[in-house]
Amino acid sequence: MAGGVAAGLADHFGVDVFWVRLAFVAGTWVNGFGVLVYIALWRLLPQGDAADPEEPAGLASATRRGLRTPGRTSRLPGGDKGQTLALIVLGLGVLLLLEHLGWGLTAGLFWPLLIAVAGLALLWRQADEAQRQRWAGTSPDVPVLGLLLGSGGWAAVIRLGLGGVLLATAIGVFVAQSRGVEALGAVAIATVLALLGLALLLGPWIHRLSRDLAAERRERVRSQERADMAAHLHDSVLQTLALLQRHAGDARTVARLARRQERELRDWLYADSAPAGETLRAALTAVANEVEDRHDVTVEVVGVGDVPMDDRLSAMVRAAGEAMVNAAKHSGSDHVDVYAETAGSSVEVFVRDRGAGFDPDAIPDGRLGVRESILGRMERHGGSADVRSAPGEGTEVQLSMTLQERDEESSR
Amino acid sequence: MKSALTVVLVDDHQMFRTGVRSELGGSITIVGEAEDVDSAVAVILDKAPDVVLLDVHLPGGGGAEVVRRVHQRSPDRKFLALSVSDAAEDVIGVIRAGARGYVTKNITGPELVDAIRRVADGDAVFSPRLAGFVLDAFAGTIEVAQVDEDLDRLTEREREVMRLIARGYAYKEVAKELFISIKTVETHVSSVLRKLQLSSRHELTRWASDRRLI
Numbered sequence: 374m375a376g377g378v379a380a381g382l383a384d385h386f387g388v389d390v391f392w393v394r395l396a397f398v399a400g401t402w403v404n405g406f407g408v409l410v411y412i413a414l415w416r417l418l419p420q421g422d423a424a425d426p427e428e429p430a431g432l433a434s435a436t437r438r439g440l441r442t443p444g445r446t447s448r449l450p451g452g453d454k455g456q457t458l459a460l461i462v463l464g465l466g467v468l469l470l471l472e473h474l475g476w477g478l479t480a481g482l483f484w485p486l487l488i489a490v491a492g493l494a495l496l497w498r499q500a501d502e503a504q505r506q507r508w509a510g511t512s513p514d515v516p517v518l519g520l521l522l523g524s525g526g527w528a529a530v531i532r533l534g535l536g537g538v539l540l541a542t543a544i545g546v547f548v549a550q551s552r553g554v555e556a557l558g559a560v561a562i563a564t565v566l567a568l569l570g571l572a573l574l575l576g577p578w579i580h581r582l583s584r585d586l587a588a589e590r591r592e593r594v595r596s597q598e599r600a601d602m603a604a605h606l607h608d609s610v611l612q613t614l615a616l617l618q619r620h621a622g623d624a625r626t627v628a629r630l631a632r633r634q635e636r637e638l639r640d641w642l643y644a645d646s647a648p649a650g651e652t653l654r655a656a657l658t659a660v661a662n663e664v665e666d667r668h669d670v671t672v673e674v675v676g677v678g679d680v681p682m683d684d685r686l687s688a689m690v691r692a693a694g695e696a697m698v699n700a701a702k703h704s705g706s707d708h709v710d711v712y713a714e715t716a717g718s719s720v721e722v723f724v725r726d727r728g729a730g731f732d733p734d735a736i737p738d739g740r741l742g743v744r745e746s747i748l749g750r751m752e753r754h755g756g757s758a759d760v761r762s763a764p765g766e767g768t769e770v771q772l773s774m775t776l777q778e779r780d781e782e783s784s785r
Numbered sequence: 786m787k788s789a790l791t792v793v794l795v796d797d798h799q800m801f802r803t804g805v806r807s808e809l810g811g812s813i814t815i816v817g818e819a820e821d822v823d824s825a826v827a828v829i830l831d832k833a834p835d836v837v838l839l840d841v842h843l844p845g846g847g848g849a850e851v852v853r854r855v856h857q858r859s860p861d862r863k864f865l866a867l868s869v870s871d872a873a874e875d876v877i878g879v880i881r882a883g884a885r886g887y888v889t890k891n892i893t894g895p896e897l898v899d900a901i902r903r904v905a906d907g908d909a910v911f912s913p914r915l916a917g918f919v920l921d922a923f924a925g926t927i928e929v930a931q932v933d934e935d936l937d938r939l940t941e942r943e944r945e946v947m948r949l950i951a952r953g954y955a956y957k958e959v960a961k962e963l964f965i966s967i968k969t970v971e972t973h974v975s976s977v978l979r980k981l982q983l984s985s986r987h988e989l990t991r992w993a994s995d996r997r998l999i
Contacts, residue, residue: 440797440842635891639869675917675951710913710953714920723952769952 488546492539609637625669633666653686653720654679657713660694664709668701671708678715680776688754689722689774695746696724696770704728704768718776727767733760747772790905793817793832795825795851796840796867801890805838808894813901821845826854829862835905839884841868841875849875849882856883865904867892873918881982886910908971909978916950919981939977946973 541561548560613634620626654676661672680686693711700709706728713722733743743760747770751758756774790813796802797820806815817832819825822845829837829851837855841848848866855862864884868876869891876887885904888897889912900910911919923939939947942963949959956974960967 440844440847673913673953675913677917677920677951712913712917712948712952714948714951725953727953 489543664697670701674711700726722772725769730762730766791834793834852882
């Protein structure tokens with residue numbers, strides 16, 4: 374409701390958020406126990422990762438420099454508010470009913486408590502948001518007020534003020550009830566004086582401390598980024614440039630080196646792909662890169678859906694790699710298209726070139742690789758392969774396989 | 786086309802603009818260049834070219850912003866997006882903003898001329914990668930009844946065409962494979978483009994932000 378605790382728990386236990394909220398509301402009937410638990414959890418539970426993972430370096434940089442409009446992804450579930458409101462009203466109703474029946478807290482304690490809880494909730498909520506923003510690193514400077522205010526502007530000030538007033542009212546009501554109204558003035562003045570003194574003593578110190586901390590953190594992050602960047606540029610780009618100069622006369626080598634560097638840089642800037650070997654797509658891409666390096670061709674891999682690798686799929690990837698090598702060596706074309714599709718439990722991989730082609734019924738001796746390492750390998754692992762080609766028409770190898778019992782994690 | 790096509794070239798890299806200029810000789814006339822969103826909008830509205838070659842990443846808000854602002858004033862202007870990033874989010878973003886096609890920057894000169902011509906004729910240009918994105922985005926896992934079902938689903942035929950394009954088939958080869966005319970292939974692709982632009986499927990936006998790249 375307020376801090377997302379119910380939603381977090383629901384997520385954790387895999388139940389609908391409604392039931393968790395109901396449990397909390399029911400908990401409040403027992404002398405406000407639910408509220409206490411809620412607040413405790415809110416304080417103690419770690420905040421989950423924001424749903425938005427870190428952007429790849431290239432995209433983040435493009436966003437920062439205003440080269441692209443970042444995706445507007447609002448993740449606030451809109452229809453949730455009515456339900457929450459209904460729950461709160463229901464909870465309050467039952468609370469009042471219990472009150473009426475004399476089962477709950479005495480009225481003298483109840484109202485101050487309720488107001489105090491509301492005030493605290495507002496204050497903490499504000500601090501919570503300020504903290505989140507600081508973690509996200511959006512507020513550039515963090516003065517001491519910023520700790521509480523964040524960059525929320527007037528809404529934050531109003532919220533903060535309201536929280537403070539509620540809390541003060543709660544204390545006032547409590548004091549008035551226990552000591553009589555006369556004591557109220559004296560207590561209020563004493564409190565204000567004490568707070569002022571504390572603020573004067575500690576304010577500047579806290580202010581400077583927080584500024585220094587923020588500056589230091591920013592500097593550290595920046596220098597780490599710079600170091601990473603420098604290391605990467607040295608490892609790959611600089612080496613490639615040196616190689617390019619040494620091979621300046623050899624067009625094929627230059628093209629190959631440039632292509633490889635492009636791939637690496639692209640990977641580094643924009644990658645979100647799984648580590649090689651973990652999923653079908655990543656494995657195919659790895660094989661395709663190898664073929665590009667060895668045979669002076671470009672291999673473009675396009676994938677739809679993805680699956681985690683297993684033994685049979687690695688056989689399929691090896692067969693696909695063989696088909697790519699064949700296309701690179703024999704077709705005479707300098708471009709190979711690879712398309713992998715996972716739909717439900719069936720996986721298909723197509724490897725296609727627009728080169729010379731051949732007559733598949735008369736596979737010459739030199740092409741024994743096709744029969745053995747592609748057709749044979751697929752059949753041994755329970756899949757199938759089909760070669761379509763005709764002289765002058767290019768070649769397309771189709772590999773198919775059915776996965777067993779993994780339907781729920783297959784495609785997305 | 787009878788007369789040479791006119792093109793405005795929008796890219797923030799001078800070197801790339803020079804390269805494209807030298808590659809597009811003859812059949813295509815470059816009537817203007819721009820290097821950021823504001824100047825691009827001004828040049829395009831001024832020159833009214835047949836096709837705008839548009840970089841996805843541009844200072845001032847990106848290619849999608851250019852398409853949006855030009856289309857407010859001149860809804861018929863045609864855009865072909867060029868990108869080096871290949872990030873699905875950006876590619877789909879610029880297409881949904883109103884571009885009629887997407888090609889990568891390492892496309893060869895003749896292929897680029899061909900793509901420009903196709904866009905000028907009012908057709909859509911899908912690279913294998915874009916076709917892959919589309920198939921992924923419209924993957925058949927959606928169960929919820931949608932308001933406008935036609936927009937949220939690809940027909941069997943459109944899916945077939947997209948699959949062949951993703952497999953590296955040119956339009957001509959797709960036509961031959963499916964025993965249909967090239968014109969029919971173009972119609973299917975245009976219809977997929979329309980769905981991609983108009984579908985409000987929330988899956989589509991979520992998908993695009995989940996998967997930034999292949």
